[in-house]
Amino acid sequence: MMLINGGKFLMGTEDGMSYEAPVHEVEVKSFWMDRHEVTVAEFAKFASATNYKTDAEKFGWSGAFNLKTGEWKRTKGANWQHPDGPGSKAASNEPVCQVSWNDAAAYAKWAGKRLPTEAEWEYGARGGLEQKKYSWGDELRPAGKPVANWWQGNFPDRNTGEDGFVGRAPVESFPANGYGLYDVTGNVWEWCADWYADDYYLKSARDDPRGPDDGKERVIRGGSWMCAENFCNNYRVAARSQATPDSGLNNLGFRCVRDE
Numbered sequence: 001m002m003l004i005n006g007g008k009f010l011m012g013t014e015d016g017m018s019y020e021a022p023v024h025e026v027e028v029k030s031f032w033m034d035r036h037e038v039t040v041a042e043f044a045k046f047a048s049a050t051n052y053k054t055d056a057e058k059f060g061w062s063g064a065f066n067l068k069t070g071e072w073k074r075t076k077g078a079n080w081q082h083p084d085g086p087g088s089k090a091a092s093n094e095p096v097c098q099v100s101w102n103d104a105a106a107y108a109k110w111a112g113k114r115l116p117t118e119a120e121w122e123y124g125a126r127g128g129l130e131q132k133k134y135s136w137g138d139e140l141r142p143a144g145k146p147v148a149n150w151w152q153g154n155f156p157d158r159n160t161g162e163d164g165f166v167g168r169a170p171v172e173s174f175p176a177n178g179y180g181l182y183d184v185t186g187n188v189w190e191w192c193a194d195w196y197a198d199d200y201y202l203k204s205a206r207d208d209p210r211g212p213d214d215g216k217e218r219v220i221r222g223g224s225w226m227c228a229e230n231f232c233n234n235y236r237v238a239a240r241s242q243a244t245p246d247s248g249l250n251n252l253g254f255r256c257v258r259d260e
C-alpha cells in the first residue's frame, strides 16, 4: 500500500458531465491505499480461506461484454474465475472482476481494510495534480502513446489494442501516478464505499465526505479497458459512474484503503 498524505484538493470538474460538477474543495485525512487493483491471486486467498461465494456465483450468471459480438450479455457461469463466461480464465496477476460491491466489502473486511470513499479515491487518483483532466496530466496520449489500459479505436466494432491490451491487463502494466498508484485510470472500474447521487457535489461536506446516507447504487470510478474516445471518456479522473451493489461485470473490480 502507499501512504497518501492527507490534504485539501479540488474535487470534480466544470468541464465534464453535470453530475461531475461543481468543483468543490474537499479535505481528506491521511490514509493507506492499495497500489494496484486487487488481483485474482489475492481474491483467491480470501475465497479459499473463508469459503466465500460471490454474488455472481450465487446467481449463477453475471454481466459480460463479449469482444466478438460487441455486446453486453447476461452470461451463465460468468464469475471471478471465469470473468468472460465458461471456458474463459482469469490470470492470477490481472485485476479480479465479476465481484459485486458486497463481495468487495467482504474482501476488504477480511483483509483488515475498507473500500475508499469517493473523495479518497479521487484524491489518490489525482496524484497531487490540480484539476488535470487525467491522472497523469492533460493529454490523453502524452508523447503520442496511451499510458493506461483503455480502448483505442471505435467502440464496440474496432479495438486496435494500441496500448498492448484488448481486454484486462496485468496490474502495474502502465506507469504509476504521482502517488505511486497503478491503473487508477482504466483497466477495471473500481468500487467506492459511497452511495451514488447525481447531485451529491452540490451538498457534499468539505471534511472527509462519505456520500449520501442511502441510495440504490454505489459509486464506481476510473473507467475501464472499455472506455473509448467515441463512446465514454470515463478515463477522465473526475468521471463518475454507478452500479447496484450486487452487480458483477467483466470490467469492474476494486482496491482497498486503510486508515493511517
Ligand SMILES: [Ca+2]
Pocket: 149, 150, 151, 152, 161, 162, 163, 164, 165, 166, 167, 225
Ligand atoms: Ca486496451
Ligand SMILES: [Ca+2]
Pocket: 037, 183, 184, 185, 186, 187, 188, 189, 190, 222, 223
Ligand atoms: Ca482501475
